Amino acid sequence: MSLPPLRPVLYDEATDEVRLLDQRRLPGEERWVALGSARDVAKAIADLVVRGAPAIGVAAGYGLAVEARRGAGPDRLRESARALVRSRPTAVNLAWAVLRVSGTFHLGPAAVLKEAHAIRDEDEAACRRIGELGAPLLPPRATVLTHCNAGALATAGYGTALGIVRAAFQSGNDLRVLAGETRPFLQGARLTAWELKRDGIPVTLISDGMAGWLMKKGEVSCVLVGADRIAKNGDVANKIGTYALAVLSAHHQVPFYVAAPLSTVDLATESGEDIPIEERDGEEVTLFAGQRIAPLGVPARYPAFDVTPAELVTAIVTERGVVRSPLCEGLSSLTAAT
Amino acid sequence: MSLPPLRPVLYDEATDEVRLLDQRRLPGEERWVALGSARDVAKAIADLVVRGAPAIGVAAGYGLAVEARRGAGPDRLRESARALVRSRPTAVNLAWAVLRVSGTFHLGPAAVLKEAHAIRDEDEAACRRIGELGAPLLPPRATVLTHCNAGALATAGYGTALGIVRAAFQSGNDLRVLAGETRPFLQGARLTAWELKRDGIPVTLISDGMAGWLMKKGEVSCVLVGADRIAKNGDVANKIGTYALAVLSAHHQVPFYVAAPLSTVDLATESGEDIPIEERDGEEVTLFAGQRIAPLGVPARYPAFDVTPAELVTAIVTERGVVRSPLCEGLSSLTAAT
Numbered sequence: 093m094s095l096p097p098l099r100p101v102l103y104d105e106a107t108d109e110v111r112l113l114d115q116r117r118l119p120g121e122e123r124w125v126a127l128g129s130a131r132d133v134a135k136a137i138a139d140l141v142v143r144g145a146p147a148i149g150v151a152a153g154y155g156l157a158v159e160a161r162r163g164a165g166p167d168r169l170r171e172s173a174r175a176l177v178r179s180r181p182t183a184v185n186l187a188w189a190v191l192r193v194s195g196t197f198h199l200g201p202a203a204v205l206k207e208a209h210a211i212r213d214e215d216e217a218a219c220r221r222i223g224e225l226g227a228p229l230l231p232p233r234a235t236v237l238t239h240c241n242a243g244a245l246a247t248a249g250y251g252t253a254l255g256i257v258r259a260a261f262q263s264g265n266d267l268r269v270l271a272g273e274t275r276p277f278l279q280g281a282r283l284t285a286w287e288l289k290r291d292g293i294p295v296t297l298i299s300d301g302m303a304g305w306l307m308k309k310g311e312v313s314c315v316l317v318g319a320d321r322i323a324k325n326g327d328v329a330n331k332i333g334t335y336a337l338a339v340l341s342a343h344h345q346v347p348f349y350v351a352a353p354l355s356t357v358d359l360a361t362e363s364g365e366d367i368p369i370e371e372r373d374g375e376e377v378t379l380f381a382g383q384r385i386a387p388l389g390v391p392a393r394y395p396a397f398d399v400t401p402a403e404l405v406t407a408i409v410t411e412r413g414v415v416r417s418p419l420c421e422g423l424s425s426l427t428a429a430t
Numbered sequence: 431m432s433l434p435p436l437r438p439v440l441y442d443e444a445t446d447e448v449r450l451l452d453q454r455r456l457p458g459e460e461r462w463v464a465l466g467s468a469r470d471v472a473k474a475i476a477d478l479v480v481r482g483a484p485a486i487g488v489a490a491g492y493g494l495a496v497e498a499r500r501g502a503g504p505d506r507l508r509e510s511a512r513a514l515v516r517s518r519p520t521a522v523n524l525a526w527a528v529l530r531v532s533g534t535f536h537l538g539p540a541a542v543l544k545e546a547h548a549i550r551d552e553d554e555a556a557c558r559r560i561g562e563l564g565a566p567l568l569p570p571r572a573t574v575l576t577h578c579n580a581g582a583l584a585t586a587g588y589g590t591a592l593g594i595v596r597a598a599f600q601s602g603n604d605l606r607v608l609a610g611e612t613r614p615f616l617q618g619a620r621l622t623a624w625e626l627k628r629d630g631i632p633v634t635l636i637s638d639g640m641a642g643w644l645m646k647k648g649e650v651s652c653v654l655v656g657a658d659r660i661a662k663n664g665d666v667a668n669k670i671g672t673y674a675l676a677v678l679s680a681h682h683q684v685p686f687y688v689a690a691p692l693s694t695v696d697l698a699t700e701s702g703e704d705i706p707i708e709e710r711d712g713e714e715v716t717l718f719a720g721q722r723i724a725p726l727g728v729p730a731r732y733p734a735f736d737v738t739p740a741e742l743v744t745a746i747v748t749e750r751g752v753v754r755s756p757l758c759e760g761l762s763s764l765t766a767a768t
Contacts, residue, residue, distance in 0.1 A: 119724065119725040120722070239639075270731075272639075273613065273715070273723075273724075274639070275611065275613060275637035275638065275639060276637050278723055281715075281716070281723045281724045282723060282724065285724045285725050285728040286724075286725045289725050289727060289728055295728055296728070296729050296730060296731055297712070297715055297716060297724050297728055297729070297730035297731070298715070298730065298731050299613035299614050299638070299670070299671070299715055299732075300613065300637070300638045300639040300671075301577075301610075301612065301613060301638040301670050301671025301674060302670055302671070302731060302732075302733060302736075303674065304671075304673050304674030304677055304736075305670060305671075305673050305674065305733060305736035306731070306733075308673060308736075332637070332639055332640055332643060333637070333638075333639025333640070333642075333643075335642050335643050335646060336639060336641065336642030336643065336674065336678055339642055339677065339678055339681050340674055340677055340678070343677050343681070374635070377611070377635055377636070377637055378619070378635060380616070380619075380718060382721070383718075383721070384458070385611070385616050385619045385620055386457065386611075386619045386620065386623045386624075386635050387457040387623055387624045387627050389627065390623040390627055390633055390634070390635055391634050391635070392634060392635035392636065393608075393634055393635070393636050393640060393644070394637075394640075395640060395643060395644075398640075398642075398643035398646075
């Protein structure tokens with residue numbers, strides 16, 4: 093039994109609404125929400141109804157298409173664009189998609205929607221190409237440790253890190269995935285486990301604190317994660333916890349791979365030092381699956397992302413090729429080919 | 431306002447019951463359970479009503495006292511001792527306490543209870559001495575990262591790692607604690623945060639995946655954890671996630687301290703390779719308080735402990751002194767002084 097490909101962000105041309113698979117409710121419930129304004133899309137992005145750098149870029153593009161198709165004028169479109177960019181600061185795909193769609197405002201609603209569709213289609217195609225290019229990096233019968241969700245749910249479809257997993261699995265690699273649960277939002281436990289199980293790919297859940305010990309025991313072939321922004325020098329911002337996995341990988345000589353489309357590479361950001369790291373509300377840590385787990389009045393930190401220095405990254409897989417150390421040079425030549 | 435010292439394991443001589451503060455229900459509810467047999471105590475240990483290496487040793491001693499005082503004969507006492515030792519495999523304090531109390535079976539019920547009381551009293555005294563000896567290790571205005579709960583709740587009272595925190599705080603160190611939440615059982619979020627808040631010591635909660643990034647940002651002065659078993663060579667078994675913190679500490683040149691009474695040192699175990707690591711049910715990862723966080727049918731790993739090699743440990747603080755590298759020699763000379 094083969095299910096249709098998973099696409100978490102859709103545009104309904106009959107009603108001019110953005111439809112999002114509500115990622116806060118997975119895996120318990122598959123509920124779609126329909127949004128009729130850019131403001132609602134921005135709020136859905138901030139509230140994590142949709143998350144994942146490429147997916148929020150796609151959603152933002154469609155948010156502008158909704159406005160254009162419902163007759164918004166230039167002022168309103170520009171205000172919508174600003175609201176979307178402000179909704180989350182770290183992932184660069186958001187600003188990139190908004191900038192790209194904004195370039196079509198003067199061409200009229202049909203052109204705006206066409207551009208938003210193009211972003212979605214290109215992202216899914218990029219994921220499939222990343223999958224093809226990255227699959228050979230995985231050894232036979234690989235045990236792939238991943239963090240957060242860099243899957244179909246984080247993109248237009250197919251996924252970046254999980255795109256590589258899918259491509260390798262489909263080409264016969266008898267692999268299995270260790271999904272780090274990824275506190276506090278539990279993207280690994282809720283989303284990665286769900287979409288891999290849906291596709292019949294073997295997945296085992298671990299708590300984030302187990303990763304180092306399993307590496308030490310020789311139970312991890314490689315680490316494979318996505319990215320929210322890659323600086324010009326190759327530093328990688330990704331979900332909090334990624335940096336620790338990179339240090340642990342280096343200590344245990346386990347390859348550490350990053351998979352991301354070129355829309356995630358931000359040449360205007362020189363290094364990781366310049367990437368804004370979103371600090372979210374500590375309540376998202378003290379509440380666990382809706383229940384309070386810490387005593388009232390105890391504060392929590394929640395830096396939502398961290399930055400892995402380029403020297404800890406074995407390779408970055410993009411849709412245009414695999415970049416190895418020194419990442420800086422490889423990224424420059426790939427992007428120069430644009 | 432000063433609360434009475436927190437002691438999670440008590441013996442009620444009026445009813446001959448072991449009273450345990452139910453650590454599964456904290457911080458939401460302070461509920462005590464009363465147990466009238468060694469079998470019930472063994473089950474409470476296995477079910478994590480009481481946890482922490484020294485605390486389960488104290489509880490096991492009292493479990494035998496209940497049996498002796500209620501008239502159990504030698505066979506039943508020996509069977510109870512075996513059941514208690516089997517309840518959890520990694521913490522050596524459990525077997526150590528059972529062996530010690532078993533040596534008094536031939537002296538009658540009063541002697542058995544007296545020995546069990548002695549274990550409790552000595553453990554709390556050891557914690558207070560560990561606190562005094564360890565407090566000078568913390569720099570002024572330290573930010574101390576801890577993992578799991580090595581506090582009053584994990585001991586007869588006062589705590590090992592948190593004993594050092596308490597002693598330093600009481601001596602005027604304007605410190606604060608970062609409590610790693612410690613998935614899956616959330617001892618950090620639920621227990622460490624609760625007991626530190628109770629004592630007015632500043633504590634901030636973090637997810638386990640944040641520790642490395644905060645070290646990188648220079649926000650951690652030292653790591654301070656307890657232990658479930660320390661091998662002759664200085665390898666330290668402790669709650670899963672400890673090993674990763676040790677690797678991250680070494681990478682960032684952050685001191686990594688272990689606090690434990692000598693009852694945790696097991697000279698019969700040559701190295702960490704020989705320490706049995708308990709594998710608990712993966713459902714404890716996929717379920718939280720009855721709520722499923724991963725899709726049905728997705729398995730989880732749950733090694734409950736890991737082993738930190740001696741070379742990653744800056745020092746071990748015991749009640750008889752601070753042992754620095756090479757740990758093997760220091761531990762030998764301390765224990766030889768017995």
